[in-house]
Amino acid sequence: MTSSGLSHVTFIVRDLDRIERMLTTVLGAVRVYDSGSDTFSLSEERFFLVGEGDDATWVATMRGDGGLPRSYNHVAFQVERGDLPALREKIAALGLDLRPPRSRVEGEGDSIYFYDDDGHLFELHAGSLRERLAVYAPPPAAEESPMAE
Template sequence: MPERVPQPRGLSHMTFIVSDLDRMEEILAGVLGARKIYDSGEATFSVSEERFFLVGEDDIWVAIMKGEPLPQRSYNHVAFRIAEDDLELYRERIADLGLDLEESRPRVDGEGRSLYFHDADNHLFELHTGTLHERLVRYAAGPVPATAS
Protein backbone atom coordinates (compact mmCIF):
# COMPACT_ATOMS: atom_id res chain seq x y z
CA MET A 1 0.00 0.00 0.00
CA PRO A 2 1.45 3.44 -0.93
CA GLU A 3 2.41 5.72 1.90
CA ARG A 4 -0.11 8.48 2.56
CA VAL A 5 1.23 11.91 1.64
CA PRO A 6 -0.26 14.57 3.92
CA GLN A 7 -1.93 17.51 2.19
CA PRO A 8 -2.82 20.94 3.55
CA ARG A 9 -6.49 21.32 4.43
CA GLY A 10 -6.58 24.82 2.98
CA LEU A 11 -5.38 28.30 3.76
CA SER A 12 -5.08 28.91 7.50
CA HIS A 13 -4.39 32.65 7.55
CA MET A 14 -2.30 35.43 6.07
CA THR A 15 -0.30 37.91 8.13
CA PHE A 16 0.79 41.41 7.17
CA ILE A 17 3.40 43.34 9.13
CA VAL A 18 2.31 46.99 9.18
CA SER A 19 3.58 50.22 10.69
CA ASP A 20 0.08 51.52 11.52
CA LEU A 21 -2.50 48.99 12.76
CA ASP A 22 -5.35 51.52 12.67
CA ARG A 23 -4.67 52.49 9.04
CA MET A 24 -4.51 48.85 7.93
CA GLU A 25 -7.75 48.14 9.81
CA GLU A 26 -9.35 51.02 7.90
CA ILE A 27 -8.17 49.50 4.61
CA LEU A 28 -9.31 45.96 5.44
CA ALA A 29 -12.72 47.14 6.63
CA GLY A 30 -13.18 49.89 4.05
CA VAL A 31 -12.17 47.95 0.94
CA LEU A 32 -12.76 44.30 1.85
CA GLY A 33 -15.53 44.62 4.44
CA ALA A 34 -13.34 42.79 6.99
CA ARG A 35 -14.74 42.18 10.46
CA LYS A 36 -12.34 42.58 13.39
CA ILE A 37 -12.58 39.62 15.75
CA TYR A 38 -9.54 40.19 17.98
CA ASP A 39 -7.27 43.01 19.14
CA SER A 40 -4.34 42.27 21.45
CA GLY A 41 -4.07 45.88 22.53
CA GLU A 42 -0.61 46.40 23.98
CA ALA A 43 -0.31 42.73 24.97
CA THR A 44 2.12 40.61 22.99
CA PHE A 45 1.37 36.93 22.51
CA SER A 46 3.34 36.47 19.31
CA VAL A 47 5.86 38.83 17.72
CA SER A 48 4.10 42.14 18.40
CA GLU A 49 0.69 43.78 18.89
CA GLU A 50 -1.79 42.13 16.55
CA ARG A 51 -5.36 42.17 15.27
CA PHE A 52 -7.36 39.43 13.56
CA PHE A 53 -10.05 39.88 10.91
CA LEU A 54 -12.41 37.70 8.89
CA VAL A 55 -12.81 38.55 5.21
CA GLY A 56 -15.35 37.38 2.66
CA GLU A 57 -18.01 34.71 2.54
CA ASP A 58 -15.49 32.02 3.52
CA ASP A 59 -14.22 33.96 6.57
CA ILE A 60 -10.59 34.15 5.47
CA TRP A 61 -8.46 34.85 8.56
CA VAL A 62 -6.26 37.92 8.06
CA ALA A 63 -3.81 38.91 10.79
CA ILE A 64 -1.99 42.22 11.04
CA MET A 65 0.99 42.79 13.32
CA LYS A 66 2.85 45.97 14.19
CA GLY A 67 6.32 46.16 12.69
CA GLU A 68 8.59 47.64 10.05
CA PRO A 69 7.13 48.13 6.56
CA LEU A 70 8.47 46.33 3.51
CA PRO A 71 11.48 48.25 2.13
CA GLN A 72 10.12 48.38 -1.43
CA ARG A 73 7.22 47.37 -3.62
CA SER A 74 7.14 44.20 -5.69
CA TYR A 75 4.63 42.09 -7.60
CA ASN A 76 4.31 39.68 -4.65
CA HIS A 77 0.66 40.01 -3.72
CA VAL A 78 -2.48 38.50 -2.30
CA ALA A 79 -5.61 38.37 -4.48
CA PHE A 80 -9.23 38.29 -3.36
CA ARG A 81 -11.93 37.11 -5.78
CA ILE A 82 -14.72 39.61 -6.38
CA ALA A 83 -17.84 39.69 -8.56
CA GLU A 84 -17.44 41.34 -11.97
CA ASP A 85 -20.45 43.55 -11.23
CA ASP A 86 -18.72 44.93 -8.11
CA LEU A 87 -15.46 46.00 -9.78
CA GLU A 88 -16.35 49.70 -9.97
CA LEU A 89 -17.66 49.72 -6.39
CA TYR A 90 -14.29 48.42 -5.21
CA ARG A 91 -12.50 51.02 -7.36
CA GLU A 92 -14.52 53.72 -5.55
CA ARG A 93 -13.71 52.24 -2.11
CA ILE A 94 -10.00 52.26 -2.93
CA ALA A 95 -10.19 55.86 -4.15
CA ASP A 96 -12.21 56.95 -1.10
CA LEU A 97 -9.39 55.72 1.16
CA GLY A 98 -6.75 57.52 -0.92
CA LEU A 99 -4.92 54.28 -1.70
CA ASP A 100 -2.45 53.97 -4.54
CA LEU A 101 -4.44 52.23 -7.30
CA GLU A 102 -2.14 50.55 -9.82
CA GLU A 103 -2.87 49.93 -13.47
CA SER A 104 -3.68 46.31 -14.22
CA ARG A 105 -1.07 44.26 -16.00
CA PRO A 106 -1.80 43.40 -19.64
CA ARG A 107 -4.30 40.53 -19.83
CA VAL A 108 -5.71 38.24 -22.47
CA ASP A 109 -9.48 38.34 -22.83
CA GLY A 110 -11.22 35.72 -20.72
CA GLU A 111 -8.92 35.62 -17.68
CA GLY A 112 -10.88 38.13 -15.59
CA ARG A 113 -10.30 41.74 -14.61
CA SER A 114 -8.29 43.11 -11.71
CA LEU A 115 -7.69 46.11 -9.52
CA TYR A 116 -4.33 46.40 -7.76
CA PHE A 117 -3.53 48.69 -4.86
CA HIS A 118 -0.73 49.17 -2.34
CA ASP A 119 -1.08 49.95 1.34
CA ALA A 120 1.32 52.35 3.09
CA ASP A 121 3.65 49.45 3.96
CA ASN A 122 4.18 48.38 0.32
CA HIS A 123 1.88 45.32 0.40
CA LEU A 124 0.21 44.75 -2.95
CA PHE A 125 -3.42 43.62 -3.03
CA GLU A 126 -5.37 42.42 -6.05
CA LEU A 127 -9.13 42.26 -6.43
CA HIS A 128 -9.79 39.78 -9.25
CA THR A 129 -12.98 38.77 -11.05
CA GLY A 130 -11.79 35.49 -12.56
CA THR A 131 -11.17 31.95 -11.38
CA LEU A 132 -8.31 29.51 -11.92
CA HIS A 133 -10.57 27.35 -14.11
CA GLU A 134 -11.47 30.31 -16.36
CA ARG A 135 -7.81 31.26 -16.72
CA LEU A 136 -6.71 27.71 -17.59
CA VAL A 137 -9.48 27.38 -20.20
CA ARG A 138 -8.42 30.68 -21.73
CA TYR A 139 -4.70 29.81 -21.71
CA ALA A 140 -5.45 26.46 -23.37
CA ALA A 141 -6.82 28.40 -26.36
CA GLY A 142 -3.34 29.83 -27.01
CA PRO A 143 -1.84 33.30 -26.89
CA VAL A 144 -3.48 36.35 -28.43
CA PRO A 145 -2.66 40.04 -27.99
CA ALA A 146 -3.12 41.21 -24.40
CA THR A 147 -5.37 44.04 -23.30
CA ALA A 148 -5.26 46.22 -20.19
CA SER A 149 -8.23 45.67 -17.85
Protein backbone atom coordinates in the same frame (compact mmCIF):
# COMPACT_ATOMS: atom_id res chain seq x y z
CA MET B 1 0.18 14.14 4.72
CA THR B 2 -0.63 17.29 2.71
CA SER B 3 -1.90 20.76 3.52
CA SER B 4 -5.65 21.21 3.45
CA GLY B 5 -5.29 24.82 2.27
CA LEU B 6 -4.39 28.30 3.36
CA SER B 7 -4.62 29.00 7.10
CA HIS B 8 -4.08 32.77 7.18
CA VAL B 9 -2.21 35.71 5.70
CA THR B 10 -0.22 38.09 7.92
CA PHE B 11 0.73 41.68 7.10
CA ILE B 12 3.35 43.55 9.11
CA VAL B 13 2.30 47.20 9.24
CA ARG B 14 3.32 50.43 10.92
CA ASP B 15 -0.26 51.51 11.70
CA LEU B 16 -2.86 48.94 12.77
CA ASP B 17 -5.73 51.44 12.51
CA ARG B 18 -4.84 52.43 8.95
CA ILE B 19 -4.70 48.83 7.68
CA GLU B 20 -7.96 48.10 9.53
CA ARG B 21 -9.66 50.96 7.65
CA MET B 22 -8.49 49.49 4.36
CA LEU B 23 -9.51 45.93 5.23
CA THR B 24 -12.97 46.88 6.50
CA THR B 25 -13.72 49.51 3.83
CA VAL B 26 -12.42 47.72 0.74
CA LEU B 27 -12.70 44.02 1.63
CA GLY B 28 -15.61 44.15 4.09
CA ALA B 29 -13.41 42.48 6.70
CA VAL B 30 -14.69 41.99 10.22
CA ARG B 31 -12.27 42.35 13.13
CA VAL B 32 -12.53 39.31 15.41
CA TYR B 33 -9.54 39.92 17.70
CA ASP B 34 -7.40 42.79 18.97
CA SER B 35 -4.51 42.01 21.31
CA GLY B 36 -4.36 45.58 22.58
CA SER B 37 -1.06 46.07 24.34
CA ASP B 38 -0.75 42.33 25.02
CA THR B 39 1.75 40.55 22.83
CA PHE B 40 1.06 36.84 22.70
CA SER B 41 2.95 36.74 19.41
CA LEU B 42 5.73 39.03 18.17
CA SER B 43 3.87 42.33 18.62
CA GLU B 44 0.40 43.87 18.90
CA GLU B 45 -1.92 42.20 16.44
CA ARG B 46 -5.44 42.14 15.08
CA PHE B 47 -7.28 39.35 13.31
CA PHE B 48 -9.95 39.78 10.64
CA LEU B 49 -12.24 37.57 8.61
CA VAL B 50 -12.78 38.35 4.94
CA GLY B 51 -15.77 36.54 3.43
CA GLU B 52 -18.36 34.51 5.21
CA GLY B 53 -18.77 31.16 6.91
CA ASP B 54 -16.28 28.35 6.64
CA ASP B 55 -14.79 29.87 3.48
CA ALA B 56 -13.80 33.14 5.20
CA THR B 57 -10.12 34.05 4.98
CA TRP B 58 -8.27 34.83 8.22
CA VAL B 59 -6.15 37.95 7.82
CA ALA B 60 -3.73 38.88 10.61
CA THR B 61 -2.07 42.26 11.00
CA MET B 62 0.89 42.88 13.29
CA ARG B 63 2.59 46.11 14.27
CA GLY B 64 6.12 46.27 12.88
CA ASP B 65 8.47 48.12 10.60
CA GLY B 66 6.38 47.75 7.44
CA GLY B 67 7.66 49.71 4.47
CA LEU B 68 8.34 46.86 2.03
CA PRO B 69 10.05 47.42 -1.30
CA ARG B 70 7.34 47.32 -3.95
CA SER B 71 7.13 44.23 -6.09
CA TYR B 72 4.53 42.09 -7.83
CA ASN B 73 4.36 39.71 -4.82
CA HIS B 74 0.73 40.07 -3.80
CA VAL B 75 -2.38 38.59 -2.30
CA ALA B 76 -5.56 38.46 -4.40
CA PHE B 77 -9.07 38.54 -3.00
CA GLN B 78 -12.05 37.25 -4.99
CA VAL B 79 -14.68 39.88 -5.84
CA GLU B 80 -17.66 40.16 -8.16
CA ARG B 81 -16.98 41.83 -11.52
CA GLY B 82 -19.89 44.23 -11.04
CA ASP B 83 -18.37 45.48 -7.76
CA LEU B 84 -15.06 46.59 -9.33
CA PRO B 85 -16.08 50.23 -10.09
CA ALA B 86 -17.35 50.86 -6.53
CA LEU B 87 -14.27 49.17 -5.06
CA ARG B 88 -11.99 51.36 -7.19
CA GLU B 89 -13.77 54.43 -5.76
CA LYS B 90 -13.32 53.19 -2.17
CA ILE B 91 -9.61 52.56 -2.75
CA ALA B 92 -9.15 56.01 -4.28
CA ALA B 93 -11.08 57.65 -1.41
CA LEU B 94 -8.64 56.06 1.07
CA GLY B 95 -5.75 57.61 -0.87
CA LEU B 96 -4.21 54.24 -1.67
CA ASP B 97 -1.91 53.83 -4.66
CA LEU B 98 -4.04 52.37 -7.46
CA ARG B 99 -1.89 50.66 -10.08
CA PRO B 100 -2.67 50.22 -13.75
CA PRO B 101 -3.93 46.75 -14.63
CA ARG B 102 -1.49 44.31 -16.18
CA SER B 103 -2.06 43.16 -19.73
CA ARG B 104 -4.55 40.32 -19.89
CA VAL B 105 -5.69 37.62 -22.24
CA GLU B 106 -9.40 37.96 -23.08
CA GLY B 107 -11.47 35.93 -20.63
CA GLU B 108 -8.97 35.49 -17.78
CA GLY B 109 -10.78 37.91 -15.46
CA ASP B 110 -10.54 41.54 -14.38
CA SER B 111 -8.54 42.97 -11.48
CA ILE B 112 -7.78 46.07 -9.49
CA TYR B 113 -4.26 46.34 -8.07
CA PHE B 114 -3.28 48.72 -5.27
CA TYR B 115 -0.56 49.18 -2.68
CA ASP B 116 -1.27 49.87 0.97
CA ASP B 117 0.85 52.39 2.86
CA ASP B 118 3.35 49.69 3.87
CA GLY B 119 4.08 48.47 0.34
CA HIS B 120 1.85 45.35 0.29
CA LEU B 121 0.30 44.78 -3.12
CA PHE B 122 -3.36 43.75 -3.10
CA GLU B 123 -5.37 42.47 -6.03
CA LEU B 124 -9.15 42.38 -6.20
CA HIS B 125 -9.84 39.71 -8.80
CA ALA B 126 -13.07 38.93 -10.64
CA GLY B 127 -12.43 35.56 -12.19
CA SER B 128 -11.50 32.04 -11.23
CA LEU B 129 -8.67 29.59 -11.75
CA ARG B 130 -10.99 27.40 -13.84
CA GLU B 131 -11.73 30.33 -16.17
CA ARG B 132 -8.06 31.24 -16.48
CA LEU B 133 -6.96 27.68 -17.25
CA ALA B 134 -9.65 27.40 -19.91
CA VAL B 135 -8.35 30.56 -21.58
CA TYR B 136 -4.72 29.41 -21.36
CA ALA B 137 -5.44 25.92 -22.74
CA PRO B 138 -3.99 25.26 -26.18
CA PRO B 139 -6.59 25.02 -28.93
CA PRO B 140 -7.51 21.47 -29.90
CA ALA B 141 -5.32 20.12 -32.68
CA ALA B 142 -7.05 20.20 -36.04
CA GLU B 143 -7.58 16.77 -37.49
CA GLU B 144 -5.23 16.19 -40.31
CA SER B 145 -6.90 15.43 -43.61
CA PRO B 146 -5.22 13.07 -46.01
CA MET B 147 -3.59 14.91 -48.86
CA ALA B 148 -4.82 14.13 -52.35
CA GLU B 149 -2.19 12.56 -54.52
